[in-house]
Amino acid sequence: MRSILFLAYKYISHNYLKTIVLTVCLLLTTVVPLAAYFIINAYEQHFEERAHGITLIAGHRGNDYDILLRSLYYKGAYPGSLSMQDFADVQHAGQAIPMYLPFTGHKLYAAQEQNVYYENVPIVGTRLDYFSMRNIKLTKGRWPVIWGEAVVGSQVARRMNIRIGDFVLSDQKNLYDITASYPLKMKVVGILQRTHSPDDDVIFVDIKTTWIIEGIFHGHDDLSDKVQKNVVVSKAKIHEYPEITPQNLHLFHHHGKAKDLPVTAILILAKDHKSKTILLGDYQGNERVTLIQPLKVITRLMSLVLRVHAFFEAYFVLVIFTVVLFIILVVMLSLRLRTEEFSILYKMGCRKQTLYAMVFMEFFLVFVFSMVLSVICVALFEWMIPPRYILQLFAG
Numbered sequence: 001m002r003s004i005l006f007l008a009y010k011y012i013s014h015n016y017l018k019t020i021v022l023t024v025c026l027l028l029t030t031v032v033p034l035a036a037y038f039i040i041n042a043y044e045q046h047f048e049e050r051a052h053g054i055t056l057i058a059g060h061r062g063n064d065y066d067i068l069l070r071s072l073y074y075k076g077a078y079p080g081s082l083s084m085q086d087f088a089d090v091q092h093a094g095q096a097i098p099m100y101l102p103f104t105g106h107k108l109y110a111a112q113e114q115n116v117y118y119e120n121v122p123i124v125g126t127r128l129d130y131f132s133m134r135n136i137k138l139t140k141g142r143w144p145v146i147w148g149e150a151v152v153g154s155q156v157a158r159r160m161n162i163r164i165g166d167f168v169l170s171d172q173k174n175l176y177d178i179t180a181s182y183p184l185k186m187k188v189v190g191i192l193q194r195t196h197s198p199d200d201d202v203i204f205v206d207i208k209t210t211w212i213i214e215g216i217f218h219g220h221d222d223l224s225d226k227v228q229k230n231v232v233v234s235k236a237k238i239h240e241y242p243e244i245t246p247q248n249l250h251l252f253h254h255h256g257k258a259k260d261l262p263v264t265a266i267l268i269l270a271k272d273h274k275s276k277t278i279l280l281g282d283y284q285g286n287e288r289v290t291l292i293q294p295l296k297v298i299t300r301l302m303s304l305v306l307r308v309h310a311f312f313e314a315y316f317v318l319v320i321f322t323v324v325l326f327i328i329l330v331v332m333l334s335l336r337l338r339t340e341e342f343s344i345l346y347k348m349g350c351r352k353q354t355l356y357a358m359v360f361m362e363f364f365l366v367f368v369f370s371m372v373l374s375v376i377c378v379a380l381f382e383w384m385i386p387p388r389y390i391l392q393l394f395a396g
Helices: 002-015 018-049 064-073 082-092 130-133 156-159 207-214 273-282 294-337 339-347 352-384 387-395
Strands: 056-060 094-107 121-126 138-141 149-153 169-170 186-192 205-206 265-270 287-291
Touching: 002 018, 002 352, 018 273, 018 294, 056 064, 056 082, 056 273, 064 265, 064 287, 064 294, 082 094, 082 273, 094 130, 094 207, 121 130, 121 156, 121 207, 130 265, 149 156, 156 186, 186 205, 205 207, 265 273, 287 294, 294 339, 294 352, 339 352
Parallel strands: 121 205, 149 186
Antiparallel strands: 056 265, 056 287, 094 121, 094 169, 094 265, 138 186, 149 205, 169 186
């Protein structure tokens, strides 16, 4: 057996060009299906981890996938808004966390800074309960205590070189809307630990801060209380504050009802299965509000992905069949070219069974080597491209 292995090794090392061609063919035939399998598994696992613990998500009736991607990944089309009255209506079922996230922002760079990096980062308005639910900690700074303060994800801080005390500025939805409120200047008071999730790539603020960005809450100079002939006298221009400070915080207010304030989605952590079932029944047929079960939506989404994967599996089977035919052709040609070599070995006393075993061992070594390389390539792929980046390829 050792002599057969030795002869096979010497042959494939001497004919290295043929060995390389066969190895590459087998490598590509196996590594692509393995990589596809890894991508789909990572895609599904990352979705399920992101939705873990969230029983229901309330959103504006529409596309369930838009609600899921917007509330969990801050991507995709904006699904519409609910109200704080809807938030109050679902609280009896368990813990509810409101989120308002129609805005983006960027770092406010100083004039002397170089190598600036502009990026429209999602601004997520929520409450501190969200960080407890996700078990997100701070690496530096503190949590926001007043409106207009922000904490940033670790990746945002790294890319934009944000430090404690820097400022971020909200982006205007429409640059040509002269009636829109001014961009809000927000002070960074904390940097979050890296979580390897979409939370690393956003700016978090209190939900009331996003209402200030929207213009629902606003702060401005007080009108003069001087009255001349029953007319309130004021300046021609009322100055609105583009930044919230302890000095002007008390001047911020809104003129509507608290129950009408907007939210994009409500994350619901139901107390038990009974509470979840009752809540689903309450909103059955509601024309404005829909409740989605994240894991069920993920299952539907993955079924679509698996259908596409089944097509590629059939394609890979055809490719493997073609490669096998190619290898058989190579073996047949190799045997014909090695007729003289085998004749000499036979005359030296080598049995035909030994010759067949040597040829089999040659291709077995090539096969094993290509399989080892396939496993190494897939492992490197998994190490170099974490699941969070794989998701970005699909979510956009």
